Amino acid sequence: MNIILLGAPGAGKGTQGLSLAEKFKIPQISTGDILRANVRNRTQLGLKAKEFMDKGALVPDDIVVNMLVDRINAEDAKAGCILDGFPRNINQAEVLEKTLASMGKSISTVIGIEVDRKELVRRLSGRRVCRKCGASYHVIFSPPLNIGMCDKCGSEIYQRDDDKEDTIEARLKVYESETFPLVDYYSRKGLYRAIDGKGSVDQITLTIVGAIEGSDNSKVS
Ligand code: AMP
Numbered sequence: 001m002n003i004i005l006l007g008a009p010g011a012g013k014g015t016q017g018l019s020l021a022e023k024f025k026i027p028q029i030s031t032g033d034i035l036r037a038n039v040r041n042r043t044q045l046g047l048k049a050k051e052f053m054d055k056g057a058l059v060p061d062d063i064v065v066n067m068l069v070d071r072i073n074a075e076d077a078k079a080g081c082i083l084d085g086f087p088r089n090i091n092q093a094e095v096l097e098k099t100l101a102s103m104g105k106s107i108s109t110v111i112g113i114e115v116d117r118k119e120l121v122r123r124l125s126g127r128r129v130c131r132k133c134g135a136s137y138h139v140i141f142s143p144p145l146n147i148g149m150c151d152k153c154g155s156e157i158y159q160r161d162d163d164k165e166d167t168i169e170a171r172l173k174v175y176e177s178e179t180f181p182l183v184d185y186y187s188r189k190g191l192y193r194a195i196d197g198k199g200s201v202d203q204i205t206l207t208i209v210g211a212i213e214g215s216d217n218s219k220v221s
Contacts, residue, residue: 001026001080002105003212004087006182007113008175009168010120010127011197012204015136016113017084019205020212027076030084031064033134034071036160056162056170058088058178065095072099080108089178093185109215110186111208115197117172124168128157 001024005013014030021028035053038046045067049059058064068086071077087093100106115123126139132155137144144151162171186192193211197204 001108001212002083002100003080003108004083004110004186005085005113006110006179006186006192007197008115008117008120008179009171010124011113011115012123012201013084013113014129014134015201016111016205016208017082018134019201020082020208023205023209024080024082024212026080026082028082028084029068029071029077029086030134031068031086031088032084034067035059035064053162054167056167056174058174061089061091061095064088065092068092068096069099073103080105087182090181090185093182107186107191109193109212110182110191111211112183112186112192112194113197113204113208114194119198120172121168124163124171125165127163128159130155130157132156 003020003024005017005020007013014028014032017028017030035046035049039050039053040046045063049063052059064086072081083096087096097107123138123141126141128137128139128144129135130137130150130153133150133153135150135152135157137150137157144157148157149155150157161167183192193215195204195207195211
């Protein structure tokens with residue numbers, strides 16, 4: 001079962017990815033999280049990636065693709081994975097397809113979480129995330145019980161650099177020009193399932209699970 005979560009920044013891919021990974025017992029693979037870990041650990045890859053991430057631009061394909069291929073080849077992803085934030089453009093989608101095919105695998109379903117632009121900006125500008133477990137909060141709509149502290153693991157929560165206002169606009173533009181064409185790309189392949197991303201987190205999870213289980217492609221994989 002290889003599921004792609006598609007959607008603009010702030011659509012809820014990370015939050016839904018966590019729930020789906022738990023439910024289907026396969027790892028959530030977030031290229032954004034892997035890149036941020038590299039930035040934090042000051043690896044060579046992280047240093048290169050940071051200049052693009054800070055601007056809200058996509059990190060060059062060669063960096064992200066190699067990183068992703070290594071990750072999906074890991075033992076824990078044998079039964080499949082939930083891809084969150086990859087692919088981000090057509091080239092990445094083509095590489096992913098070839099890589100999975102070489103492993104005798106394929107994409108089961110592409111879940112497109114759809115949220116309007118105004119709501120995306122509202123969510124991103126108030127978003128806070130846990131440094132350790134990745135749990136996501138919002139300063140107004142879903143604040144943590146204790147200010148600055150994750151409800152789930154007690155670690156520090158923080159505002160991502162790229163969730164600051166000027167970078168949000170750049171990221172949404174990049175989404176529209178580079179990533180949105182994937183909706184059409186996967187629709188043509190019959191893999192795309194549109195999900196309304198407004199509503200409670202649990203309700204959206206239920207809808208996504210229904211779409212995954214109802215998908216002919218995931219039944220045969
Ligand atoms: P995310 O956490 O998915 O919002 O990603 C944060 C940032 O990491 C993005 O704005 C990009 O700079 C970079 N990034 C994450 N995934 C990819 C990808 N598949 N291709 C290129 N850049 C990516």
